[in-house]
Amino acid sequence: xxxxxxxxxxxxxxxxxxxxxxxxxxxxxxxxxxxxxxxxxxxxxxxxxxxxxxxxxxxxxxxxxxxxxxxxxxxxxxxxxxxxxxxxxx
Numbered sequence: 001x002x003x004x005x006x007x008x009x010x011x012x013x014x015x016x017x018x019x020x021x022x023x024x025x026x027x028x029x030x031x032x033x034x035x036x037x038x039x040x041x042x043x044x045x046x047x048x049x050x051x052x053x054x055x056x057x058x059x060x061x062x063x064x065x066x067x068x069x070x071x072x073x074x075x076x077x078x079x080x081x082x083x084x085x086x087x088x089x090x
Contacts, residue, residue: 001009023032025048033044042057047070055066058090064079 011079019036021034021087022030025031028049029046030046030049031046031050032044033046035042035044040058040060042055045054051068051070051072053068055068056059057064057066062079062081064077066074067076071090075090077086077090079086
């Protein structure tokens with residue numbers, strides 16, 4: 001890998017680090033992620049396998065909380081839209 005390639009890779013990693021904070025457990029598994037995407041900010045809580053289990057986020061200025069089961073299936077959504085609050089149990 002050339003110096004230019006290494007520098008470019010480091011710059012990409014630094015740009016990602018400005019958009020995302022990851023906390024890992026003592027085994028090095030990501031458990032909490034604070035991320036800013038094109039849709040908005042999100043706080044993701046992950047289980048011991050690294051799978052998302054709860055996501056708190058804001059998209060289009062509307063906050064929401066999504067919860068997933070052990071298979072990664074969306075099971076509950078709590079949100080607040082301009083029409084009011086909503087709760088969906090799936």
